[in-house]
Amino acid sequence: MTISIVVSTEPLLYSILSSYSMVQCIAVLMMLLSALTLHEVTSETNFYDLLNIKKDADNREIRKAFKQLALKMHPDKNPDDPGAHDRFLKLNRAYEVLKDEDLRKKYDEFGEEGLKDDFRGGSKYESWKFYQQNFGIYDDDQEIITLGKSDFEQSVANTKDIWFINFYSAHCGHCHELAPTWREVAIQLEGVVRIGAVNCEDDWMLCRQQGIRSYPSLAFYPRAEKYQGARTVDALVKAALRELKVKAHVLTSIGSEATVGDSSKPWVITYCTDDGGDCLDKTACLKLAAILEGLVNVGSVDCTRYPAICEKHGALASQTVFYSSTPIDESAKSHSTVIHSLSPKEIASKVLHKLPEDTLLDADSFNVEREKLSKRQGLPWLIHFVNNQESTQIELKKLPAMLSGTINVGKIDCQVSESICNEIKVHKFPTFAIFKHGGGYEIHYGRVSAHDVAAFARDCSQTRVKVLGPADFPDPVQLGQQLWFVDFFAPWCPPCMRLLPEFRKASKLFTDGTEVRFGTVDCTTHGNLCDQMGIGVIPPLFFTMAPPLTSSKAAMTQSPSWSLFSWCSNDICQDVLDPPVIALTDIDFELKISGKSSKELWFVDFYTPWCPPCMQMMSEWRRFAKKLKGKHNVNVASIDCQAYVNTCRQQGVSSYPTMRLYPVGWVGTSQQAEFQGWYRNVQSFLAWAQDYLPTKVISLANHNFRKKVLSSREPWIIDFYANWCGPCQQFASEYEKVAEKMEGVVNVGRIDCAVYSICSQAYIQGYPTLRFYRGSSTHQDQDIFGIDIRYTGHAQDTIDDLNLKLSQYKIASRKDEL
Template identity: 45%
Template sequence: MPWSRMLLGSLLVFSFLVASVSSNEDYYKLLKVSREATTREIRQAFKRLALIMHPDKNPHDETAHDKFLKVTRAYDVLKDDDLRKKYDKYGEKGLQDEQQGGGRYESWNYYRNEFGIYDDDLEIVTLDRGDFDAAVNSGELWFVNFYFPRCHHCHELAPTWREFAKEMDGVIRIGAVNCGDNNRLCRSKGINSYPSLYIYKAGMNPEKYFGDRAKESLTKFGMQFVKSRVTELWQGNVFTEIEAAFSSGVGWLITFCADSGDCLESKTRQKLAGMLEGLVNVGWMDCSTQAELCDSFEVTTSTTAFFPPGSSLKNKGSVLFMQSLDTREIYGEVMQHLPDLEALTKETFQSKLAHHRWLVSFSFGQKTIASHEYKKLKALLKAAHIQVGKVDCLTDSELCVSFYIQKPCIAVFKGLGIHDFEIHHGKDVLYNIIAFAKESVSAHVTTLRPENFPSDGKEPWLVDFFAPWCPPCRALLPELRKASIQLFGQMKFGTLDCTVHERLCSMYNIHAYPTTVIFNKSSIHEYEGHHSADGILEFIQLPGLGRPHGGDHGPRQLCRAGEEEETQRDLDGGLLCPVVWALSGPAARVEEDGTGGEWYDKGGDGGLSETPLLLPRRECQSLP
């Protein structure tokens, strides 16, 4: 068949496929969310639509049932990480083998009163399967409520849990897990009754709460796990305590309790000690028994003051006196006056990071509330021997450009030089950043760029082509880290951001994310299994990985007849030969390509279809 006829056939079939895909409604547009939306945002969007579009609210609309079924189907897919990954990669076609839900949905009252109980509460973190372990292993103290939407006692607890969360905001992280949406997670944690309330902290076994559900009882139980010390200061210890802290770069928050004025309550002092643990020491002084000592601090009435390292009463401007008794307001004032992260520049970057682990915050001049929270990272990552610094990309643009950093981000450098690092693509919240940093320094995943892309074929590499906006991509990254630990010394792991390196991704015909490819010398294999560390390990250990896996679903190398030897040299030398997606059919030969040459399938089994689709053909070209 002449090549022109083949191409016409390809275009006709391709046009049909495009028309078919475009006729399906986009699930993200149906829910009115972006492709970057979190599970919580998707749930909130669905609830808003459910309250408006539900057939119970539109009894005279004959199309209401069908319209709402579409929205329900979109929600059922996008709330599930695995289904969402298939949908993002293949569209509705990728969901054909999945159960369609049978056209069922809940009543309007269910969506109004029982669905997403805590989604609108800022002080409560709704956790799901994707971020639960990262949260409870971050080093922060968590109190988690496992609930079920139809559980009457869960709904009775909800108002109290909200008030409790406001009371403990900043002291203990308050979480909630919807076991209706996260049944697998709840089963794995041994949850068999609702509500179940558990305290979590890294290094200790989860502790279940069995008391009554009054706010005071919950607070008393939670505060048992806030172990931070509040020191009573007196003549015999005050100067040694302060000097010892100052010498290690830690300041003091001291409340002076005199006969007049307002002194911070014991509970408030304990809360502040927990909130500022590792950053500031908290103490108090009884001026009724330490009158001379309080006089030496020039204190005549009850007050609270923050003494940064090196501060002195001789320099009044160095001491910050608090005007509030509110825990959160005092905490905010202290955090604002703590020193910023260590600034790294082009001149100091290489020497500082050459042999030490670092978490680096790359910013573009802006200061946010999050930047104050980042000050906690130094204390929370101290045990992992990770230092913390920042780079201002407006001041040191050349440094940021060299790492292809185009927007604010967090990166972890693993102590093996400035080129072995990994960029964080998860949530910009403290517990997620901490978990990422600890995982990253232990794993062997590298952020790839054109300069270090594995194009020479000397070592086997697993490369994950991804886009940061893609939720399944982000869900895969922790699994890659786990697999990289298991396969250390056997295979290298890297990730390539296709939103930054479009040309490089285009060279490998990457059209969907995530696309995970194994480069094994001159062979290239796409992994299409389950997005888990176990799935990746199982695939890599398959016998015969030396040839493309998956039959007709992988890219085949096509080379010109008579040029096999030369093309093999090109492949071994790091050149990329044109590829075509192999479809079904017995033909082992592709007709003229329009340039006078003939092409044939080097892959052997499977063969090409008579009208190969999704060419496009390119000349062999050197990789960057």
């Protein structure tokens, strides 16, 4: 790259440079050159540009874009191009980063500089054939919803919707063999049951939390029960239909349509004669009833057995009829519609077209309803914003039935009520917003399907979160009398979208009587406000505290009145009100660290605010602190070396961040151990800390496993782990909680499978694996395979499963025996 700077032709630049010495001029020009070079590198290596995607692309769009480019740019397809390998490595690195939400957040915040400590991947890639045949198995199948760790909780775990989910791996041959069958199942069950797919290579932690240990694994939700039957289309469809709670009615007498089903709902009835016409079978009726659940009654009549009904209804041949009213008399028949189809999906679509539209609100009626809500009167409103009453997804007509009795559903035409849409900042269509008691509202940013919008409306109608704008700053947010948590976000930012449901969860911790408020600011809509608030990185969380607080918890919170907290986990309020990391001053360090007793263990992060790696690491250090929270005499702290220079110099700290521990058995700073790990993340910190932490977990080996565990009459839980396994390291602190909670009830042990061969004898195939051994009731050893305990990574889940096993096998507590 050649850069020419001609000073003589630019008077302004010349006037600036003329006031500097030659050395200063060279320094300024070098800075300009450096900035221009950085800009060139950044523009050339921008990961979004490399993949030709927008910043708000989801994982499915990222995979599709990468696959399309991989098939063109792969070195296997360009054998004569010496630069093909290097170009593909850049492409592969971009994909590996953007598909991972945590890495993507760091890249969005800090660019490639932010990846230095956490990412060494992207240097290996698969063959061209793999990308052509095996990569992104279900990305082109619209009937199959590809799920990641963020939307699994929102769309699956937090709803009562029936899901049938395929957990697979792209490198699994059986997964590819099942794929055509799974696609056909999805087609046959579209609209009946939600069909999903999770790539366990991309979301391995999600799969482990769901107890997935082999591929492909199929499971029904919300029961979270694995399917163990045959894997044919017919068997899978039948199994899914058995999960349905709806009913297709069989009509056996004249007028029975008025006594079965919901008398307030229309009817779809299929009449079956022996003429071979359009008559739906039992399975098709059940599918139709599921698609139209809550909207329409579905029934069938066998005209050969009950001819009087068919004659009364005027059905002289096999046909399917939609009746908009009941009972089915001459008036109802005059407004009926015969539907010529045997497809439940097609029939449902035609029925939905016949159903009335949502309540159309104008500006006046909408303001009347908002006024009621501000006084906590009436039901919340889900508003569907459209443009010129354009046709929308017909499926969205299900919303009134899905939310019946709890939330009103209405529609606003932005061409008619432009002022309302401008106030709400509606820029795209369709847009959904929930207006709730107290006068606040929230906007839906997820998938636009009836199920997802309904789940959003149910969840948000119960939260304390409201949309904020410039009118809310500085008063009431900064100058009011309440405690405010404010999330500044952008809809294109995946970590922001993952934060929103967690933020709503946090708001539910507080009742209406507390002086705590939650708000969101969309920085794409209110860019000037975000600039004024100094929002440089999203999603940040602001916490504001007014001086006259009545909450005892809030009163414990340190000033200043306006502080910035990065998001770290779902118990956000506790993090702010009771910080897990102790902030040290010069005096604190002298008293608490230099003056520590031999019974205390301290971990200290020496950092500076101007150090990007320090800022990147803060959330990981906070997560590390939370893992150790509650442990007796164990403390995690940090000290700002810009504010407290003398202390850091006295401790010989010369680079940032520096993490040190001051162990048990030593007084003050006389003994210390510095973190030397390559990765600065919670797993690495836990692995570093493990040897210094007090433990109730018993370490086992080949020579004592049989005697201590298999021959024991007492129950044991064993964690089979590997010392190189990240999830194992992360689970160690949770497992310690299990040991503390179950002390005197179950012996808690662990064995390192990277060292001891007994793990292979126990047929351990993945790490960590938890096994329960209930105790030998005879003089013979127990089975080495034990009983599986479902691994989720959370102590309480493990404890719950253990207690269930103890109850099942009627094992008394060792405390009781004593």
